[in-house]
Amino acid sequence: MSSTQSTGVQSKTAYLIAIAIILFFWQVAAWFLPDFLMPDVWTAMLRLWQELNSGEFYEGLANSMSRLGAGYGTALFFGIILGLLGGTLNAVRSPLKAAIIILQSIPSIAWVPLFLILMGFGNLPIIVVVAIGAFFPTALSVMNATESVEKVHISAARVMGASRFQMLHRVYFPAVTPELITGAQLAFGNAWRALISAEMIVGFSSGLGRSLAYSGEVADMTGVMTNILVIAILAAIIDQVLLENIKHRLLRYQYL
Numbered sequence: 001m002s003s004t005q006s007t008g009v010q011s012k013t014a015y016l017i018a019i020a021i022i023l024f025f026w027q028v029a030a031w032f033l034p035d036f037l038m039p040d041v042w043t044a045m046l047r048l049w050q051e052l053n054s055g056e057f058y059e060g061l062a063n064s065m066s067r068l069g070a071g072y073g074t075a076l077f078f079g080i081i082l083g084l085l086g087g088t089l090n091a092v093r094s095p096l097k098a099a100i101i102i103l104q105s106i107p108s109i110a111w112v113p114l115f116l117i118l119m120g121f122g123n124l125p126i127i128v129v130v131a132i133g134a135f136f137p138t139a140l141s142v143m144n145a146t147e148s149v150e151k152v153h154i155s156a157a158r159v160m161g162a163s164r165f166q167m168l169h170r171v172y173f174p175a176v177t178p179e180l181i182t183g184a185q186l187a188f189g190n191a192w193r194a195l196i197s198a199e200m201i202v203g204f205s206s207g208l209g210r211s212l213a214y215s216g217e218v219a220d221m222t223g224v225m226t227n228i229l230v231i232a233i234l235a236a237i238i239d240q241v242l243l244e245n246i247k248h249r250l251l252r253y254q255y256l
Helices: 003-032 041-052 055-088 090-104 108-119 123-147 151-159 164-202 208-217 221-250
Strands: none
Touching: 003 041, 003 221, 041 221, 055 090, 055 123, 055 164, 055 208, 090 123, 108 123, 108 164, 123 164, 164 208, 164 221, 208 221
């Protein structure tokens, strides 16, 4: 078995162990609390099976995934560009980094009232909130990695007559790729939490966050726990199946 496969197996095993532990403590809590406060694991699984056979569930899932894709993709695009520019332009590096550090301390959900007033009810304010949540860790990780690029590589490229675009494309971008991928995974966690929170607050149409909020409003604790279970499972699948596979493909040489 190669080191890449071994790493993947270890990661999946760790996730399975973590899931088993979480389900165990959930079940223990259900034994000591009334059913209307804490349904047991089996009851939530039965509700989940019912949801998986309903068209409404897939409509909400599609809405959430489209908002996540639009916001997360936008954040990665602009975060990479701004991070590279900020890391290579000395004149703007310090103030830009300071601005990012200050702004990323504001919870993404705090922007929702402002964007609702500016943009109205719709997909756009949720997408923007998701993008803000993912943008700052992406830009900061790229900027920090850009600053640490080997000076000898920069000097060699300049001696060979590389233009600024060629420097970014041939020198900086390959060098920052490992940090970029790490930042992208951190950004996904921020984007996912921002998505669910924004959908819970905005609640104008179906989505994972809206479904969770509605279950809480009608005191349907089985629905609450089922939605939490779905949100957790989807986050783990996206992180471990999609993002980890992309990471291993781009950084294959590190897992040899």
